[in-house]
Amino acid sequence: MQIEIHQIIRSKRKTLALIVKGDGSLIIRAPMRTPDRAIKEFVAEHASWIEKKQAQIKSLVVPSPKQYIPGEMFMFLGKSYPLEIVKDQKKLLVLDGGFKLAESATSHAAIVFERWYREQARKILNQRVDLCASQHGFQHQGIKITSAKTRWGSCSSKGSLSFSWRLILAPMEQVDYVVIHELVHTLHHNHSKRFWKKLEHLMPDFKERKRWLRKNGPQLMVG
């Protein structure tokens, strides 16, 4: 099987190198005059390593699509709960030890779940933002809940905050990290040294929280 090379970057280096990026694309770094044939051979030699690496990334970034069947696990605030289908339940979805989905809602379970997550996100994020803002004296212009898949939160130049509802699948430590991160942006609208310094002052262990999000986030972001 032919492996696709997405980009060849030639420079003054002396050796060939393979890079499989976070999106699974393959980049080759090569010395200026390396013939294409030599690059193809190099890729062929390392084909199994490349394929393994790409498969790993794929399994990390694209969890199998949800099927909404009994026993399937769903995340909320860092914990997994099994799905149950319940007869004669008035509310479409209830979290009570497990996610209890009304039988009548099974045909549009994805919509019902998203609505539930959004509602929780609005409630919890409003609370955390208010708490954090009053503790540390931040001013903001209200919050919005989005369905962004590539960013957890953002802060506009006017100080209005946005958060993806997907954030609510992560543990509260990570929710709080994103809340503080966006609130600090109301003071510093960039990722300058002063921004990170302020953040570290308010949340000394922010790096660990950030690392968790980077590592596990893709699983929460998709779907």
Ligand SMILES: [Zn+2]
């Ligand atoms: Zn930021």
